[in-house]
Amino acid sequence: MADTLQILKCGVRFDPPALVLNYKDRKTGKLRSRSMPLRNFNKNSGIDRIMQELESNPRHSKFIRLMSPAQLQRLLTIVKDKLNGLSLEASIARNNLMDQINPEENLNKVDPEILQRKKLLMDSSFEKKRIKPGDPQFEYNVEVDFDEVAIETSNWDSDNSEIDF
């Protein structure tokens, strides 16, 4: 049933905190708006838990499912930043940083919420590249020998940050 709904826009409202979704009902062609209050949300709430609650809420889940998890997490983080006194501009800048994968950033040390956010981003490109059972090209055992002749040394080994292996 959710397939008949098409998401157009999503955003947040701060006072009182709520997620707002504009969508189109393909069956009737009507444009509609849905607002989902974030009732027990405060500056200490775990985003993870709030996401799970929304996803299992019988009234909201079919709308929540229209959003990508990465987007949902971003919006909830913006609301939480606001509750913590951060300006909208500062929060958006911070969130844009979190939505980038920096090849030099050590994810072993970051806050679990940031790690989760990065994994959600990686997940969307993983899903694009994924060949799964049922796909015509799927094979369980894919063995490929890469040409040894064309090989060059990775420049990851030649820069001065090299530690002695």
Added chain:
Amino acid sequence: MSTNSQPDYDKPGDEGEERVKIICLGDSAVGKSKLVERFLMDGYKPQQLSTFALTLFNYKTQIDGKTVSVDFWDTAGQERFNSMHPSYYHQAHACVMVFDCTRKITYKNLPEWLKDLRTYRPEIPCLCAANKIDEDMDTTKKSFAFAKKNNMPFYYVSAANGTNVVRLFKDSIRAALAYKHNSTDFMDEIMKELENFELDPIPSKVKDKEKETEKITQEKS
């Protein structure tokens, strides 16, 4: 997690089968869990929102006509879980060490993982995998000094499209068994295999692989 809650891998299992323990190591988000899941194929689990400290996957297989029970141990790369390390390494027979070929830092951190591993398991065979080659196929034209310097067999893999995943884990099981049966000679053996890898693109050591490899070689030529 306490050490004594682990199975004793030196003893056979309930049906007399041999048991081995293989551990996965590497930075957070390099794809360790996705690789194990791709190998075991017990359905991709829905995305796991929180990273659990430890997941144990059991896998039963036939090697040379004998049943082998393999436990793959998968842990989170995050530092907040590091306190469990001694029991994670306990009795391990082989290690699969993974980095993400799209993120340099994960390669630069490999020496740390290896140092940790060698503190607890100085001898066990360790296989090295560059994951996510689907994101950047140019990676497969590059060699990585870390694996060579430390005598590790090296694999270009992708958990997303499956490239060399089965090969990596099957080889890790063979390495674990070889280590278990004859720990002292093992490094020689793996060195020999490494040389074979380079001289001969068709791995001749595994009979049932030959057909598939031939197919691929024919398609290439």
